[in-house]
Amino acid sequence: MVSMASKGALPIWVCAKTAQLQVGCSDLGARTCGFALNLSVNGDSERPRKWECLSVGVLAQRAITPVEDEKPQTSGLESSGAIERTQQEEAKVFHKDLNLLPKPLSALDLYSNSNDGSKVRVAYQGVPGAYSEAAALKAYPKCETVPCDEFEAAFKAVELWLVDKAVLPIENSVGGSIHRNYDLLLRHRLHIVGEVQLQVNHCLLGLPGTRKEDLKRVLSHPQALAQCEMTLMELGVVRVSTEDTAGAAQIVASNGLREAGAVASSRAAEIYGLDILAEKIQDDDDNITRFLILAREPIIPGNDRPFKTSIVFTLEEGPGVLFKALAVFALRDINLTKIESRPQRKRPLRVVDDSNKGSAKYFDYLFYIDFEASMADPRAQHALGHLQEFAGFLRVLGCYPSDIIP
Ligand SMILES: O=C(O)C(=O)C[C@]1(C(=O)O)C=C[C@@H](O)C=C1
Numbered sequence: 001m002v003s004m005a006s007k008g009a010l011p012i013w014v015c016a017k018t019a020q021l022q023v024g025c026s027d028l029g030a031r032t033c034g035f036a037l038n039l040s041v042n043g044d045s046e047r048p049r050k051w052e053c054l055s056v057g058v059l060a061q062r063a064i065t066p067v068e069d070e071k072p073q074t075s076g077l078e079s080s081g082a083i084e085r086t087q088q089e090e091a092k093v094f095h096k097d098l099n100l101l102p103k104p105l106s107a108l109d110l111y112s113n114s115n116d117g118s119k120v121r122v123a124y125q126g127v128p129g130a131y132s133e134a135a136a137l138k139a140y141p142k143c144e145t146v147p148c149d150e151f152e153a154a155f156k157a158v159e160l161w162l163v164d165k166a167v168l169p170i171e172n173s174v175g176g177s178i179h180r181n182y183d184l185l186l187r188h189r190l191h192i193v194g195e196v197q198l199q200v201n202h203c204l205l206g207l208p209g210t211r212k213e214d215l216k217r218v219l220s221h222p223q224a225l226a227q228c229e230m231t232l233m234e235l236g237v238v239r240v241s242t243e244d245t246a247g248a249a250q251i252v253a254s255n256g257l258r259e260a261g262a263v264a265s266s267r268a269a270e271i272y273g274l275d276i277l278a279e280k281i282q283d284d285d286d287n288i289t290r291f292l293i294l295a296r297e298p299i300i301p302g303n304d305r306p307f308k309t310s311i312v313f314t315l316e317e318g319p320g321v322l323f324k325a326l327a328v329f330a331l332r333d334i335n336l337t338k339i340e341s342r343p344q345r346k347r348p349l350r351v352v353d354d355s356n357k358g359s360a361k362y363f364d365y366l367f368y369i370d371f372e373a374s375m376a377d378p379r380a381q382h383a384l385g386h387l388q389e390f391a392g393f394l395r396v397l398g399c400y401p402s403d404i405i406p
Pocket residue numbers: 125126129130131132133169172178200221223224243244245246289
């Protein structure tokens with residue numbers, strides 16, 4: 001079967017002989033994109049000979065699709081006679097409009113040279129209208145935003161070259177850390193290449209014509225519900241968790257829920273056709289969420305503007321080790337902006353054998369630290385060299401320009 005590679009999606013190539021599937025532009029292109037799927041049905045590991053564009057995936061929204069020339073070579077045997085004619089007929093049927101011909105993948109498709117991010121595809125968790133999407137647009141005003149259902153899907157989308165970057169929330173000034181993303185940072189091998197600080201002004205949304213007094217339930221992301229605790233207490237509504245704030249607005253709108261409201265952005269109200277029943281309903285006026293921008297490659301640390309570095313490490317057992325670890329920064333006048341500890345999942349308990357007093361168990365932690373210095377700064381290099389003396393494990397998660405709220 002051959003179907004047309006429409007604009008806005010990735011082609012899936014199938015080998016007629018082995019039924020191997022490959023997603024991407026060409027043999028080379030797909031490898032470059034890092035997601036060749038080889039599903040051999042009969043165990044035949046022979047190099048595929050005849051490739052057809054089977055269908056287009058829902059994996060991506062913009063075309064990164066091959067031109068005819070980019071198809072993997074067909075052997076002389078198979079390109080002869082009837083097969084060749086059939087292919088020519090198919091080509092006529094499917095490529096009448098030259099604009100529909102897929103464009104070759106170029107370096108510009110993968111990296112942006114422009115500051116507005118017009119060539120960048122950025123994954124975020126949630127649906128259009130989520131704050132994470134706003135954060136992506138703050139970082140790359142003309143980027144193409146790609147919604148993902150889970151944080152992990154956004155990590156994977158970058159790893160699989162489906163997108164260039166991911167923008168994910170890491171902490172909020174009221175609600176605190178988003179632990180899931182700390183854990184995922186360690187599990188995945190992406191690099192932090194930037195941060196976005198976003199002022200989050202929550203609105204209470206409802207179907208057109210509803211009044212906030214009529215609401216019995218309010219739906220939103222747990223972080224957003226926590227950030228609006230006082231307003232929601234006053235309203236006396238039941239709080240219902242959703243995957244993201246805009247998703248809550250979508251549920252209220254698409255189900256025509258008259259007795260339910262959503263805590264979400266004013267942009268979500270616009271997108272899903274809801275009324276804004278109250279504005280700035282967060283407990284703290286300065287409600288800031290900090291997002292991280294993740295990419296496959298690190299950026300070259302600079303010292304032309306303020307930079308931050310994020311690291312994660314473990315410490316060996318001993319008195320004052322955390323104090324010593326933090327001192328490596330204090331000694332060099334390096335300011336720490338964040339410290340977070342997470343349990344070491346594979347080794348949550350440490351058993352200390354002391355025959356006089358029995359066995360004591362302590363929790364073992366991973367420490368995440370952000371500090372205000374670039375890795376181009378010798379102070380930061382020396383601090384990390386010093387830290388290695390106490391750390392069992394140390395990884396630099398990224399070095400990136402600090403963001404500011406204007
Ligand atoms: O639900 C959204 O809109 C999100 O982008 C997620 C999120 C979060 O996880 O903290 C982002 C910003 C706000 O703090 C509330 C929710």
